[in-house]
Amino acid sequence: MATSRSDRSASLRKDGGQDRATPPFRRILIANRGEIAIRVIRTCRELGIESIAVYSEADADALHVRQADRALRIGPATPAESYLSIVAIVEAARRSRAEAIHPGYGFLSESAAFAAAVAAAGIVFIGPPAETLATLGDKLAARRAAVAAGVPIVPGLLMPVGDPSLSSEALEEVGFPALLKAAAGGGGRGMRRVDHAEQVEAARALASREAEAAFGDGTLYLERLVSPARHIEVQLLGDRFGGLAVLGERECSVQRRHQKLVEESPSPAVTPELRTALAESARRIASGVAFENAATVEFLVDADGNHYFLEMNTRLQVEHGVTEAVTGLDLVAWQIRVAAGDRLPPEVLQVQNRGHAIEARVYAEDPHDGFRPAPGRVMAWQMPAGPGIRVDAGISEGSLLPTEYDPLLAKLVVHAPDRASALARLRRALEETLIGGVQTDLSFLRWLLDEPGFAAGEYDTGLIEEAWVDGPPLGSDQVGLAAFAAREARLTLAATLTTFAGNRPERPADRPWAAMARREAVERLRSR
Numbered sequence: 001m002a003t004s005r006s007d008r009s010a011s012l013r014k015d016g017g018q019d020r021a022t023p024p025f026r027r028i029l030i031a032n033r034g035e036i037a038i039r040v041i042r043t044c045r046e047l048g049i050e051s052i053a054v055y056s057e058a059d060a061d062a063l064h065v066r067q068a069d070r071a072l073r074i075g076p077a078t079p080a081e082s083y084l085s086i087v088a089i090v091e092a093a094r095r096s097r098a099e100a101i102h103p104g105y106g107f108l109s110e111s112a113a114f115a116a117a118v119a120a121a122g123i124v125f126i127g128p129p130a131e132t133l134a135t136l137g138d139k140l141a142a143r144r145a146a147v148a149a150g151v152p153i154v155p156g157l158l159m160p161v162g163d164p165s166l167s168s169e170a171l172e173e174v175g176f177p178a179l180l181k182a183a184a185g186g187g188g189r190g191m192r193r194v195d196h197a198e199q200v201e202a203a204r205a206l207a208s209r210e211a212e213a214a215f216g217d218g219t220l221y222l223e224r225l226v227s228p229a230r231h232i233e234v235q236l237l238g239d240r241f242g243g244l245a246v247l248g249e250r251e252c253s254v255q256r257r258h259q260k261l262v263e264e265s266p267s268p269a270v271t272p273e274l275r276t277a278l279a280e281s282a283r284r285i286a287s288g289v290a291f292e293n294a295a296t297v298e299f300l301v302d303a304d305g306n307h308y309f310l311e312m313n314t315r316l317q318v319e320h321g322v323t324e325a326v327t328g329l330d331l332v333a334w335q336i337r338v339a340a341g342d343r344l345p346p347e348v349l350q351v352q353n354r355g356h357a358i359e360a361r362v363y364a365e366d367p368h369d370g371f372r373p374a375p376g377r378v379m380a381w382q383m384p385a386g387p388g389i390r391v392d393a394g395i396s397e398g399s400l401l402p403t404e405y406d407p408l409l410a411k412l413v414v415h416a417p418d419r420a421s422a423l424a425r426l427r428r429a430l431e432e433t434l435i436g437g438v439q440t441d442l443s444f445l446r447w448l449l450d451e452p453g454f455a456a457g458e459y460d461t462g463l464i465e466e467a468w469v470d471g472p473p474l475g476s477d478q479v480g481l482a483a484f485a486a487r488e489a490r491l492t493l494a495a496t497l498t499t500f501a502g503n504r505p506e507r508p509a510d511r512p513w514a515a516m517a518r519r520e521a522v523e524r525l526r527s528r
Contacts, residue, residue, distance in 0.1 A: 023048040024340035025099040025124070030054070030068070031089045031114075032104030034394030035408060036316070037064035040102050043332040052096045054089060056082035058402040063394055072096060077404045083107045086114050090121050100124035100339060102332075106406070109315040110137050126339040128314045132289050136312045140183045140221050146309040149284040154300060154308040156223035161204055171197045177225040180207045184217035186311065188258030193225065226300045226308065228460040230269050231255065233298045234282040235323045237334055240292045243344040246279045247323050248353045252298075253461045254448065256371045261441070261464075262448065263319040264358040265326050268419060268457025274305055285312055294320075294335050318361070318411070321392060325357035325415040356422040357415045360430065360445045364407040367444035368471055375401040378409075380436030384429035388415045388422075401438065409440065419457065423449060447471055 029052040030040045037053060041064065044051040053068030058077035065071040072092045075082035082088065084107055093101055101118050103109035109127065112134035118125040127133070136142045140160065146153050156174050159166060160183065180203055182190030190211030192203040204220055212218035235247040251267035252260045270278070282297040296317050298310040320331050329351060338344070365371045381397035393410035401407060412429050416422040427449050433442060451467055453459040 024336050024342070025049055027052060027096065027098045028100045028102055028126070028336070029089070029093045029096055029098035030064075030102050030104065031083070032102075032107055032109075033059055033062065033064055033083060033405065035392050035411065036104035036106075036318075036394075038067055038394055039392055040104065040332055041067050043330055043336070046330075047333060047336065049336070052092070052098050054083070054092050056404075058404060061400075063396055063399065070096060077402060079107065079404060086111070086117050089114075090117050090123070093118070093123050094121060098123060100126055100336070102126040102335070103315065105316050105318055110313065112137055124339050126335050127293050128295065129290055129292070132291055133314055135289055136295075136314050138183055139181065139186075139311055140219070142311055143221075143309070145288050146285055149288040151281045151284050151309045152307065154223045154226055154310065157221045159221070161200065161220045161222050162208075168197060171200060171222065174222050175224045177227075179223050179225050180204060180220050181223055182207070182211035182215060182217070183219040183221055184211065185215040186258075186313075189214040190218075190220065191258060194222075226302050228462060229253075229300045229302050230267070230460050231260075231298065231310075232267055232270060232278060232301050232307070233296045233317070234278050235317075235320070235331075236282055236286055236291070236295045236297065237329075237331065237338070237344065237348065238286060238292045238295075239338050239342065239344045241343050243349055244283060244286055244291075245344055245349045245351065246282060247327055247329070247351065249275060249278055250317075250319055250322050252319065253459055254454070254463055255461055256464050260319065260361070261363075262358065262360050262445070263322050264356065264419070264422070265322045266353065266356065269301065271305070274301070274307065278307055281307065281309065285309065293338050294331055318408075319359050321390060321411060321413040322357045322359045325390065325413055326353040326355055327351050328354070355415055355417050356419045357413060358419075358422050358426050359411055359413045360426060361408060361441075362410045362412065362433065362435070362445070363441045364401050364409055364438045365441055366439045367441045367468070371441065371444075373403075373407045374439035375403045375407065376438040377401070378435065378437050380434055382432070382434035383410065384412065384432035386428070388425050389413070389429050390415075409435065409438075423455065444468065444471060 024047065027050040028044055030037045031054060041051045051068045053064050053071040054074045055062060055065045055071055056075055056077050059065060072095065074088040074092050075085055086108065101123055108114040110133055112130045115125045115127060115130035115133050119130065135145060140158065143153050144158055161180060177193055177195045180192045180194060190207050192207040194200050194203050207220055208218035211220065231252045232249050233252055234249050236244060237247060238244040248265055249267050249270055250263050250265045252263045254262035278299060285297050294316050296313045299307045300310055301307045316331060316335065324331055329348060334348065364375060365373050378395055378397060378399045383391045383393065390413040391410055395409060414422050414425040414429055416425050430442065430446050448454050453463060
């Protein structure tokens with residue numbers, strides 16, 4: 001029978017600390033897929049923990065399935081029947097005798113119902129308690145908590161739009177233009193801009209339906225549109241004994257459709273005074289709830305340097321690698337240790353950030369067509385390497401990208417002594433990146449590094465909308481064209497090898513020839 005969180009924690013704690021000779025858990029199930037599942041698998045391996053992957057029918061041959069110690073099928077490709085199925089995932093944890101579940105990010109990572117079901121099954125949820133998730137998962141409740149903690153919030157409503165007691169005068173007090181936002185989620189879904197009070201009702205009908213479909217809750221609230229503004233977030237890590245580490249801020253203002261594409265730490269716009277104020281506001285928010293594990297407090301900062309609370313994400317963020325680069329910490333390892341009942345030691349509570357880190361997200365999407373997702377099969381795959389470069393990816397050459405899931409291919413994280421060096425390193429990393437068979441956002445990322453505002457660190461959340469438009473012509477992306485040329489070279493070579501070998505599959509020893517063909521194709525294209 002699985003032990004409870006409290007029982008397991010008591011057996012592992014030694015004077016309130018960790019017994020480092022013993023792995024925090026014997027077996028962890030990872031309730032996610034792709035890049036983040038592989039990220040957790042790697043930390044489990046370092047800690048001596050057996051990793052259990054789950055997969056849908058569409059992911060039967062996915063990289064995270066092959067890298068885990070064990071993998072269990074949980075349902076069809078549709079997320080609602082697999083990665084969003086609480087019953088299926090808890091049952092998989094029971095069958096595999098997992099002692100804990102790591103939810104990753106997205107899917108069920110901020111679901112209070114999931115955390116409660118995991119705890120009821122006698123399994124440890126690697127994240128905040130269900131009660132905390134319930135409070136902070138509701139954006140309206142989180143706004144009220146921020147007000148109670150004395151933290152400034154973006155001017156707006158503290159009640160749902162559509163509430164019978166809501167008057168037209170209250171709407172006017174918010175100020176326009178404004179944003180209708182989903183109370184139960186984020187990522188741009190269920191969000192609509194309104195420029196006048198008369199537009200609210202019509203926009204509410206559309207946004208509410210979208211929020212209902214995405215989060216199962218169509219509740220909306222209204223918030224003033226702060227523009228221009230920068231999107232800054234503060235990383236927190238807390239234990240159940242009151243220990244709280246504030247691990248610095250991340251700049252997340254490069255966004256399309258209210259979703260992030262590039263993040264960096266420290267922010268080029270944050271002064272020492274603002275950094276102190278952001279950290280203090282983040283601490284106040286965390287102290288007002290039963291917080292433990294990892295979380296991020298998100299803020300908007302206006303042109304005058306005023307900061308406003310947006311939300312608190314009670315999970316690991318996609319961009320956590322940026323903070324890991326400047327702190328030297330493994331946030332996933334500390335999530336696991338905190339869940340097992342360990343205290344955060346002084347070296348975590350007092351960690352000093354060093355250097356500058358930038359993350360660029362590589363997506364299978366077309367930046368020349370509104371960043372529309374572009375699924376397909378990856379036929380050429382070459383990732384950068386060298387000092388200060390980290391690649392987190394969930395695919396490999398030959399991977400098929402299912403249409404049902406997020407089109408994130410990889411995250412390139414660079415670290416250097418200062419921002420100028422980090423930009424140069426990221427430029428090199430992008431030049432070395434080669435992906436063929438699917439359209440990617442690499443042309444946008446290369447363009448971004450030369451965009452004057454970004455290069456100078458003087459940009460805000462309107463950068464893409466104002467400066468990118470449709471970007472440079474497709475033909476200007478020579479490296480992108482080389483990827484497709486490399487794909488053709490590889491296919492031709494594979495066909496030739498198969499003919500000579502009597503239709504045998506390609507052996508590992510044949511792969512250098514494929515790499516040579518790719519290099520030759522790239523050189524021919526670049527020399528034009």
